[in-house]
Amino acid sequence: MEAFSFATSSDLDKLSVHVRIDRLDGHQRPIPYSVLLKRPDLRHRASNINPHSELYVTAQIWADSKPLTVPVQTAYKSFKHARVWNEWLSLPVAYSNLPASAQLAITVWDLSPAEATESDLHAVPFGGTTIPLFDKDNTLQRGRQRCRIHRHKAADGLSSTTTPWVIPPARKERKSTVAEDTVDEQVAEMQRLEELLKKQEMGDIPQNQWLDALLFKRMMKIRSDALRAEAMAQSRQSKSYLKETNGDAQNETQGEPDDELFYLDIELPRFDHSIVFADIEYPPPPISNIKLDTDSGVLHRPPPEVSFGPGINISGYEDAMAGRLIRIYDPEIGMKDNPAETKHLRLMRNQQTDSLDRDRKPNVSVRDELNAIMNYGPLREIKFKDRDLIWKFRYYLTRDKRALTKFVKAVNWREPIDVRQAAPMLEKWAEIDIDAALELLGPSFDHPIVRAYAVERLKKADDDELLVYLLQLVQALKYEAGGEGDDSSLARFLVTRAASSFTLGNFFHWYLMVEISDFSDDQAPEHRDLFAKIEYDFMFELEKTPEGREKRNTFKRQGELLAILTKISKDIRFSREDRLRRIAHLKKSLADPKNELIAIDPPLPLPLDPSIHITGIYPDDCNVLKSSLFPLILNFKTTTNTKYPMMFKTGDDLRQDQLVIQIITLMDRLLRKENLDLKLTPYHILATSTQAGAIQFVPSTTLSSAVAKHKGSLLAYLRANNPDDTAPLSVRKEAMDTYIKSCAGYCVITYLLGVGDRHLDNLLISPSGHFFHVDFGYILGRDPKPFAPQMKLCREMIEGMGGPNHANYREFKGYAFTAWSTLRKQAGLILNLFALMQGANVPDIKVEREGVVRKVQERMWLDVEEEKAMRDFERLIEESKDSWIGVGIDLAHGFVQNVWRK
Template sequence: MEAFSFATSSDLAQLSLHVRIDRLDGHQKAVPYSYLLKRPDLRHRASTTNPNSEVYITAQIWADSKPLTLPAQTSYKSFKNARLWNEWLSLPASYSNLPTSAQLAITVWDLSPAESQNSTLHAVPFGGTTIPLFDKDNTLQKGRQRCRLHRHKAADGLSGTTTPWTDPPVRKMHKDASENTIDEQVAEMQRLEELLKKQEMGEIPENRWLDNLVFKRMMKIRNEALKVEASAQTQHGKSPSHESGGEQQNNVDESDTELFYLDIELPRFDHAVVFADVEYPPPPMSNIKVETDSTVLQRPPPEVSFGPGINVNGYGEDTGRLIRIYDPEIGMKDNPAETKHLRLMRNQQTDALDRDRKPNVTVRDELNAILNYGPLREIKFKERDLIWKFRYYLLRDKRALTKFVKCVNWREPIDAQQAAPLLEKWAEIDIDAALELLGPSFDHPIVRSFAVERLKKADDDELLVYLLQLVQALKYEAAGEGDDSSLARFLVTRAANSFTLGNYFHWYLMVEISDFSDDQEPTHRELFAKVEYDFMFELEKTPSGVDKRNTFKRQGELLTVLTKISKDIRFSRQDRVGKVVQLKKFLGDPKNELVNIEPPLPLPLDPSITITGIYPEDCNVLKSSLYPIILNLKTTSGTKYPLFFKTGDDLRQDQLVIQIITLMDRLLRKENLDLKLTPYRILATSTSAGAVQFIPSMSLSSAVAKHKGSLLAYLRTNNPDDTAPLGVRKEAMDTYIKSCAGYCVITYLLGVGDRHLDNLLISPSGHFFHVDFGYILGRDPKPYAPQMKLCHEMIEGMGGDRSPNYLAFKNYAFTAWSTLRKQANLLLNLFALMQGANIPDIKVEREGVVRKVEERLWLGVGEEEASERWERLIEESKGSWWGRGIDIAHAVAQNVWRK
C-alpha cells in the first residue's frame, strides 16, 4: 500500500468553516404572459424582470436534521452580465466540532415584495442545494464544487434532503443519435471540470496564455451543456415550476425548463482531512446511593420523539423507545478499586509502623516534587499513597498539609478518624493554605474548622484583604452547615468587634441578598440573609452595637436617596447641562437632607471618612452612556471627598479587581517594592449600583491632546525641574515609571481587556493607573489585542525606549512579576474562592477561571527562561501595531459619539 498522509478534523480546532460563493450558471427563460395574468405577483420578482437580477445567498450548517449554526449571508452585489460573487463566507463553527453528518444548506434568494410561505422576508427561494461536508469515506470535501440548484426550493439540511447536491450523471451510449450527442457534451464538460480541479490543486502545471484560451472554450462548452441538459430533462417529462412552493404548472411550455448550477469552493488543505471525533475522558464516578424501591424500578421509561428525517435504526423508522438504565458508578469521584486498596492499607495496625518510617533519598525527592505542586495540580493515586505512608515525617513541613488533606477520603470514617488528630500536630500553615482549605474542593467540617482556626490568627487589616473571598466561601459549606458553620460564626464575631470590618461585611452580604438573578441560587440567598441576621444579632451584644446598627441603617437610607437621584438623572431626557442643573436641584432640596447630615455618618465606601453633608454646587454629571454623577462630600476634617455614584452597572467585577490590586500592592511592599499603585476604593451597593472614589487625574488621551501629543510634556508642565535630565522632577518621574511597571504586570496577570487611552489615567503627581475593568481573565471585545498594554504614549512619557528610564521600567516590571509569581498559590486560591460569584467574566467559564490566571504565571517555567519570555512579552507589547490601531479606532469612535 502507498503511504497515505492525512490530518484529522479534531486537529483543526481553531479553524472555522469557510466557503467561497463563486457564480450561478443556468438556463432561464421568460415567464409566459398568459401565466403572468394568473400570477400577477410574479411580475415584481427580480428574476422575472431581469435575468441577472440581484439575488443573494445564505449558507447554514445542518446535521441530523437540525441546524447547527445561524446562516451566513453574502453582501449586496449588482450584476451586469453574470451572477458572480467571488465572496468567502465565514460560518460560526470550527471543523473540529463538525459531525460526519454535517451538511451545508445553501439557498439562493430572489427579491420579491410579496411574502411567501417559505419566507417572512421580502424574498422567496430562487433555489436551494445541500452538499455534505464529508464524503462517503469520511474525508472532508475540498476545492471547487458544482452544486445542482433545485428551483423555487429553500435548501433543507434534513437527513433525507429534498434538495440534494448531485453531479450530472454521465449517460450511457444510446441508439438515438441525438441522445448520444447530449451524452458527449455533458461528459466533456465533466472531464474539463475535473482537469480544472487538478490544476487548482497543483497537480497540473499552469500555462497562462494557453489556460486563458481553454477557460474561454470551457465557458462556451458549459453554456452549451446546460442548454442540452435542460432540453434532455424536458424530453424525459420534467417541467419547471414558477410557483414559490415548487408545484408544477402544466400550462407552462415544456421548452422553458430551467436548470441552474451554483459553483462554490471549499478550503483546500495540503493533506486529506479525515473525520475524527473528540476522545472524551471516561465519565466521573459517583458515591450517590440509589434506593432499591420497587416503585422506582417500575417507572416507565421516558418517551423520546425524533425530528423529521432522522434515521433512528437504519430504516428510517422509530420502532421502539429509548430506555434509560441507571449506572450506580456514574458520577463517582473515586475509583472503587483504589478505595478498597486504601481501606486495606490504612488501618490502625499500620499506624505504629508509619510513625517511625523515614524516606530514602529517592523517595524524599519524590515527596519534595509533590509538595511543590500548585493548588490545581491533581495528586495521583500512587502519590496519595506515598504521602499517607510518610505522613508523620511530613508533619514538620507546612507545605504538605493541603496535599495530605487531598489524600484523605473524608467520607470514610476510618480515614477521617486517623487524619483529624494529625491536623492539630502539623506545622502552622500560611494564610494561602487556609484559604485553599475553604475552597469548593473541601466540604468536610473538620477541614474547614481547621482552616478557620488559622484565620483567627490574622489581624483585621489582613482579614479585610480577603473578606470578599471569605464571604463567597460561605457558599461552599456542606449542606446543612452553611448557616451555622465555623466560618460564618468566625466572620460574624470578628465583624461585630470591628466597625471597619463590619461595614464591608454588611455591604458584601447585602449585595448578595439583593441578587435575584438566575445565577444566584435561592439557597445561597437564604444563607446570606441568615448570616446577616446573625451579624445584626451579634452586633447588639457589643457595647456600641445598637449605635452601629443604626449607622448601617442610615447608610442604607443615604445610598437609597443617591440611587434614586442617579436613576432620575440617567433617565432624564435633558442634555448634559440640563442634567447638571437637575442634579444640583435634587441635592439642594431640603427634603433629601443631603446638604447637612446630622449626626456625622461614616462613609460606606470608606468608613474611616466621616461625612457631614454634600456640596450641591460642586457636583457634575459625566458624559457617559450611564451618566454617573460626581459628588463632593463634606467631611469632619474640613476637606472634600470626591466620589462617583452610578446606576445601571454591576460594579462587583471592578470591586474584585481593585481588591486584588490592593492585595498585590501589599505583597510587593512586604518585599520593599513600592510601585506607587493607586488602588482607589470601589463598593458595589447592589447588583446595579455602586460608589467609586474619585482620584483627581486625566486620561492619557486628554493629556496627550492637551500637550500636543506628548505625555512627557504633561509631566514636565506639572513637575518642572530644569536640573533634571528630562526637565521633570525626579520624584514624579520615579512615580510614573514605577506605577507604569506595576500596572503593566497586574493587568497582564489579571488578563484585563478593552485597554485604550481613555481608561489609562495619570495624576499631576505622576501616578499612572487603570480604570474600568469590564473585561478580565483574557476577555477583550477587540480582536488581536496585545496581552499587555504598553503603548507608545507611555514609553514616550519615560523619554523613549532608549532612555535609562525605560530600562528601569523593565527592571521594575520583571521584579514585580517575579515577586507575585512566588505568591501564586495565594492568588490562585483567591480566584478559586470566587468561582461561585456572579461576576460577568467569571460566569462565562467558572471552572477555567483559576486556569486562566495560572497560565499567566508560567509556573512550569524556570527563572531564566521566564526572564527571557518576559523580555519578549514586553517587546512584543511595545511594538504591537494592533494595540496602536485599537487606540486610533477607539479615539475615532469616541469623537463620533461626542458629536
C-alpha cells in the same frame, strides 16, 4: 443583506405545541353495489352512509420513526353541511424539546359498528397525513397549512413516511392531454390563492373586509372546482393503470376506491418572528485527567489475542473479525476513583501500622519525590501513588507546613476510618500560611473538620489582613455544608469578627446585601436565603455588643443615603435633557431639603470608606460625566473639613471592578512586604447592589487628554506639572520615579489578571505622576478587540519615560521584573482567591467558571524556571512595546470617541 429577526426554539421552553384542526374538504365516490356484496362491513361505515358523518381526528408527534407523545384527539362534534372542527389541540411537549426531525402525524378516524380489524375501538382510519414541524431551513412552520389526506391509511410518522402532507408533482410524459394541463392550471391557481390568503393572515397583506368577503366566496368555488378536477384526473390515471395491468380484479378485491381526494386544513401557531431550531447545548463529557508519560506504551498495545478451545473451528475467524475491534472511551477514567486503588488504600490504612509510621523516615530518592509533591500548585491533582506515599510518611511531613493541603487531598474524607485517623493529624501539623487556609475553604473541601481547621488559622489574622480576603470569604460561604444553620464554622467566625470591628462589619454588611439583592438566574435561591440568614445573624450578634444598636442605626442611615443617591442617579440617567440641564437637575436635587444631604448630623461613616465621616455635601461642586450611564461626581463634607470626591453610577454591575481593585490592593500589600513600593493607586470601589455602586474619584486625567493637551507628549504633561530644570528631562525626580514605578506595577498586574479593552481613555495619570488603570469590564483574557496585545505598553507611556533608549526605560523594566518575580512566588495565594470566586456572579467568571484559576495560572508560567521566565517576560515587554496592533486600537478608539462627542 437585509436584517433577519428570529427567535430560537429553545427559548420556547414553557409553550407546548398546538395545532388547530380546521376542516376536511374532498371528493368521495359512492361505493358500487358489487363491492358492497363482497364487503358488507363497508355499508356500516359512517362516511359511506352520510357525507357529513361524525369523524374525529387524532394528532401525535413523531421523531426519527418513534412517537414522542401520546395522541390527542378532537371532541365529539356533529356536522350538518361540512366537516369543520375549528378546535385547537395541545400536545404534551414543549417547542424547546422538539428535535429538528419532529413530525406531526394526523389521522382522521371513521366509525363502524362492525368489529374493525385495525383496532378494538370500532374505528377505522378514514385517512392520514404527516407534516414536518420544521421546514428544510430548520424554521418552525406556522400559519395555515393544507395537508393531503391518504385515504384508508393511518398517519405513520416515520422518517420515510408513506403519508406525506404534500405529494411532489409527477414528471409529465411528453404526450400530455389538454385535460391534464387544465387540471394542473386549476390546482396551481388554487395553491396561489391559498398562499396569498396565508400571507394576509400573517399580516403581510392588508385586509379589506367587504372585498375579502367577496373574494373568499370566489376562492371556495375555485377550490371546489379544482378539487373535483384533481379527483377526476386521479381517477383517470387509476383506471389507466388498472387497464394496463389487468388490475380490475385487484381493486374489486380491495373493495375500496383509490381515486378519492381529500385535504385537511390545519393551522399552526403564529409568532411575531420566525422560530429557528436550536438544540440544547449539553455540557461536554468529562475528559480524563490521567496524564501518561511520554514513554508509556498504553496507547500502543496490540489488540487482545483470543484463544479458542481444542476442536473449535476457527477458519475464517480472522477475516470475519477484521476491523471489528472497537476502543470505547470511558469518561470516568481519571475523573472518579479507581475501585481497585480505593480498596487498596482502605486495606493499607486498616492495618495497625500507626506505630511503624511514626518512626518511618524517607531515603534520599523518596525525599526528592516528596519535595516534588510539595511544590505542586493548588490545581495539581494528587495521583494514587503520591497519595500512598504521603500517607506512609505523614508523621515525617508534619514539620512541613506546605504538606498539609497535600495530606488533606490524599485522605478520603468520605471514609469514616480515614477520617478517624486523619483528623488528629491536623492538630499536630506545623502552622500553615494564610493561602493554605484559603485553599481549604474552597469548593474542593467540604468536610466540616477540614474547614473548621482552616477557620482556626484565619482567627490568627488581624482585621487589616482579614479585610483583604473578606470578599472571597463571603463567597466561600456557598461551599459550607452546614451554611444555613449554626453548623458553619466560617459563618460564625465572620459574624463574630464583623460584629467586633465596624470597618469589617461595614464591608461584610454590604457584601451580603449585594448577594441578597441578586435575583438573577445565576444566583441560586438557596444561596440567597443563606446570605439573608447570615445577615440576620450578624444583626443579632450586633445587638449583643455595647454599641450594637448604634451600629445598626448607622447601617440603616447608610442605606437611606444610597437609596437617595440611586434615585437621583436614575432620574438624571433616564432624563432626555442635555448635559448642562442634567447638571442643574443634579444640583437642585442635592440641595433639596427633602433629601437631607446638605447637613448630615451626626456624621455618617461613608459606606465606600468607613474611615471617612461625612457631614454633608457640596451641591454646587458636583458634575455629570459625559458617558452612556451619566455617572455622578459628588463632593462630600468631612469631619476634617476636607472634600471627599466620589463617583456614583447606576445601570452597571461593579462587582467585577470591585474584584480587580481588591486583587490590586492585595498585590500592592505583597509587594510592600518585599520593600517594593510601586506607587499603585488601589482606589476604593463598592458595589451597593447588582446595578449600582460607588467609586472613589481620584483627581486625574486620561492619557488621551493629557497627550492632546500637550501636543502629543506625555513627557510634556509631566514636565508641566512637575518642573525641575536641574533634574533629568526637566521633571522632578520624585514624580518621574512615581510614574516609572506605577507603570511597571500596572503593566505586570493587568497582564496577570488578563485585563482587556485597554485604550488611552481608561489609562489615567495624576499630576503627581501616579499612573493607573480604570474600567475593568474585560478580565481573564477577554477583549472585545481582536489580536489585542497581552500587555498594554503603548508608545505614549514609553515617551513619558524619555523613550526606549533612555535609562528610565531600563529602570522601568527592572521594576517590572522584580514585581513579576515577587508575585510569581505568591501564586498560591492569588490562585486560591480566584478559586473562591468561582461561584460569584462576576460577568467574566461566569463565562467559564471551571477555567478561572487556570487562566490566571497560565499567565504566571509556574512550570517554567525562574531564569527562562524572566527572558520570556522581557520578550513579552518588547513585543508589547513594538505592537502596531495596539497603536491601531488606540487610533480607532480615539476616532470613534471623537465622532460620538460630536
